[in-house]
Amino acid sequence: MLLAVAMVAVLGGVYFVTSRIIATEGDQLIALEAQGLAEDYRDRDLDAFVTAIADRAEDPWVRGGVYELRGPRGDFLAGNVVVLPELAVQPGGWAEFEVAVTRGDANASRRIRARVVELGGGFRLLVGHDVQDRGAFRAVMLRSIAWAVVVTVLFGLFSGWWLGRRIARAAHAIGDSAGRIASGSLGERLALTGSGDEIDTLVSRFNDLLARVESLTTTLRAVLDSTAHDLRGHLNRIRGAAQDARRTAVDPEQAAATEAVLAEIDRLGTTLQGLLRIALAESGTAPLEDVNLSAVATELADFYQPVAEPGQLTVAIEPGLVVRGHRQLLAQALANLLDNALKYGRGTPILVTVRRDAGLARLEVRDAGPGIPVEYRELATQRFRRLPGSSGLPGSGLGLSLVAAVARLHQARLEMSDAGPGLRVVLGIPLTRAASA
Amino acid sequence: MKILLVEDDRRASEYLAKGLRELGHVIEQVFDGDGGLKAAETGSYDVLILDRMLPRLDGLEIVKRLRATGSGVPILILSALDEVDERIQGLRAGGDDYLAKPYHLEELAARLDALARRQRESGSISKLLIADLELDARARRVTRAGRKIDLTAREFQLLEFLMRHAGQVVTRTMILEGVWDYHFDPKTNVIDVHISRLRQAIDKGFERQLLHTVRGAGYTLTEDA
Numbered sequence: 001m002l003l004a005v006a007m008v009a010v011l012g013g014v015y016f017v018t019s020r021i022i023a024t025e026g027d028q029l030i031a032l033e034a035q036g037l038a039e040d041y042r043d044r045d046l047d048a049f050v051t052a053i054a055d056r057a058e059d060p061w062v063r064g065g066v067y068e069l070r071g072p073r074g075d076f077l078a079g080n081v082v083v084l085p086e087l088a089v090q091p092g093g094w095a096e097f098e099v100a101v102t103r104g105d106a107n108a109s110r111r112i113r114a115r116v117v118e119l120g121g122g123f124r125l126l127v128g129h130d131v132q133d134r135g136a137f138r139a140v141m142l143r144s145i146a147w148a149v150v151v152t153v154l155f156g157l158f159s160g161w162w163l164g165r166r167i168a169r170a171a172h173a174i175g176d177s178a179g180r181i182a183s184g185s186l187g188e189r190l191a192l193t194g195s196g197d198e199i200d201t202l203v204s205r206f207n208d209l210l211a212r213v214e215s216l217t218t219t220l221r222a223v224l225d226s227t228a229h230d231l232r233g234h235l236n237r238i239r240g241a242a243q244d245a246r247r248t249a250v251d252p253e254q255a256a257a258t259e260a261v262l263a264e265i266d267r268l269g270t271t272l273q274g275l276l277r278i279a280l281a282e283s284g285t286a287p288l289e290d291v292n293l294s295a296v297a298t299e300l301a302d303f304y305q306p307v308a309e310p311g312q313l314t315v316a317i318e319p320g321l322v323v324r325g326h327r328q329l330l331a332q333a334l335a336n337l338l339d340n341a342l343k344y345g346r347g348t349p350i351l352v353t354v355r356r357d358a359g360l361a362r363l364e365v366r367d368a369g370p371g372i373p374v375e376y377r378e379l380a381t382q383r384f385r386r387l388p389g390s391s392g393l394p395g396s397g398l399g400l401s402l403v404a405a406v407a408r409l410h411q412a413r414l415e416m417s418d419a420g421p422g423l424r425v426v427l428g429i430p431l432t433r434a435a436s437a
Numbered sequence: 438m439k440i441l442l443v444e445d446d447r448r449a450s451e452y453l454a455k456g457l458r459e460l461g462h463v464i465e466q467v468f469d470g471d472g473g474l475k476a477a478e479t480g481s482y483d484v485l486i487l488d489r490m491l492p493r494l495d496g497l498e499i500v501k502r503l504r505a506t507g508s509g510v511p512i513l514i515l516s517a518l519d520e521v522d523e524r525i526q527g528l529r530a531g532g533d534d535y536l537a538k539p540y541h542l543e544e545l546a547a548r549l550d551a552l553a554r555r556q557r558e559s560g561s562i563s564k565l566l567i568a569d570l571e572l573d574a575r576a577r578r579v580t581r582a583g584r585k586i587d588l589t590a591r592e593f594q595l596l597e598f599l600m601r602h603a604g605q606v607v608t609r610t611m612i613l614e615g616v617w618d619y620h621f622d623p624k625t626n627v628i629d630v631h632i633s634r635l636r637q638a639i640d641k642g643f644e645r646q647l648l649h650t651v652r653g654a655g656y657t658l659t660e661d662a
Binding site for chain 1 (some may be wrong): 448449455459520521522540551617619620623625630634
């Protein structure tokens with residue numbers, strides 16, 4: 001569009017300047033001829049001058065000249081037009097008028113631009129030129145310019161549409177792949193169009209990036225797995241030794257000490273397990289399948305029901321909402337949320353809802369407890385972070401971190417807000433295509 | 438029972454063997470995959486304990502080969518790889534149970550017990566009986582001393598699980614996995630509360646208590662306690 005505006009401006013300028021030049025040059029020619037004739041009038045005697053004008057006027061359409069000479073009493077002396085009596089033009093002024101011309105059978109009207117000069121002694125002379133072609137030239141030029149603009153605009157629109165479509169297609173492909181990659185299929189690559197253009201370059205750079213991400217993730221996962229394997233092995237040996245020591249302990253003090261060691265080992269094991277679960281969710285390598293989120297939530301609420309006070313835990317779950325996910329991790333995330341609500345909600349009502357919301361399965365857990373102050377909400381999802389005042393309650397500081405990691409794995413947003421009073425935690429997980437239809 | 442333990446971590450193997458021997462089991466230890474497969478093929482065991490990652494021959498590979506020869510010996514896979522998905526792999530390969538390291542000896546012993554017992558009794562019996570408590574899995578009906586007991590679907594499943602393991606110790610984790618298929622620690626004492634509800638339903642008002650707590654291990658449903 002901008003291109004079209006610029007074109008109109010430039011061509012408009014050209015048109016304006018060109019017609020100005022043509023008009024000025026034409027007028028100069030007329031003025032020069034009129035001046036030359038006025039000098040002739042002064043230099044020659046009147047009869048010779050009249051004859052000269054009559055000669056010039058004889059074949060007016062060959063040279064395109066128009067003349068009319070009038071005497072002091074307005075009498076016609078020579079010329080090829082009769083317009084002076086009707087023209088209200090001061091001497092030295094310009095006039096434009098139409099003259100009917102017969103050429104062969106065709107009657108045409110020509111446009112004339114003329115100058116009227118006072119020759120002295122009451123004689124007046126009109127010198128004019130045919131400017132019909134000037135107008136024609138201007139019209140042709142205008143038409144050409146209009147066409148140029150129209151063609152340019154059409155071409156611009158078409159190429160814009162075509163380019164836009166190509167870019168949109170490439171962007172779509174990249175976006176779709178990014179989505180799939182974000183949910184774990186790191187082997188994904190974009191297809192090259194083979195045209196070698198900018199989009200192809202972009203795609204191939206994107207693929208390089210993917211290869212790099214995949215190799216980093218694979219390495220990280222391998223390191224994680226082998227470290228986890230190693231740590232678990234060590235922990236297992238320590239536990240074996242401690243358990244052996246406890247069984248053989250005769251001294252009650254010794255027995256109590258080994259009991260404490262065992263408890264610490266178990267806590268360490270639980271923490272390690274928690275961290276590894278978070279790492280699994282974050283690595284994006286956990287295999288996903290279609291999971292009925294409604295069923296998972298219903299079962300989990302049912303599972304926790306006996307731990308809650310009678311009537312404390314209520315559910316409002318829309319059945320049959322299926323998401324692409326990891327059942328165990330989703331269940332564990334929800335379990336952590338329920339566990340938190342039961343622990344920190346201090347006996348206040350807890351509501352679990354699952355409902356459809358614009359292509360998402362919206363899972364919400366809310367309590368009416370003290371909630372989490374705004375400034376701590378972000379912090380609460382970080383590993384080992386526990387909120388002030390919760391040190392007396394059991395917990396590892398990994399619960400919400402896992403929820404956040406599971407949310408990321410499912411391309412879901414984790415939102416915490418004030419339920420006034422209490423905490424509301426919302427996970428919006430994209431529904432599968434079949435479920436959202 | 439007679440147990441084959443294939444575990445390359447010698448010290449872990451020693452502690453485990455010692456602990457199991459103290460519980461009255463006969464343990465044969467092998468420290469690599471090849472030897473493990475050979476021993477499993479030639480010897481006769483009530484149950485196999487296989488480490489998941491073994492030198493020379495992977496634990497999963499041993500399971501596959503044994504199953505390919507038609508061996509139905511119960512196999513418990515021990516692994517330091519503990520993710521739900523690893524577990525699924527292990528069970529798919531033909532393992533009967535999967536336990537992650539570090540494990541509690543009580544947990545392992547309970548699971549071995551359950552595995553060996555399952556081998557002897559078919560799990561398809563639909564009428565289960567312990568003392569005067571009767572459960573008809575097909576009719577989904579429970580009676581105690583001839584009186585009908587109303588249970589929720591989950592309570593019924595929980596009772597069925599306990600009855601199929603009657604006389605054995607079942608751990609909280611076994612219940613969590615067997616009844617709910619949850620593979621995480623629910624933190625709070627949810628299982629205990631479910632058990633106490635079930636106990637209310639089946640034992641309340643009866644002189645003889647059937648559902649017992651085993652300290653430090655889990656629960657057992659038995660008439661002789």
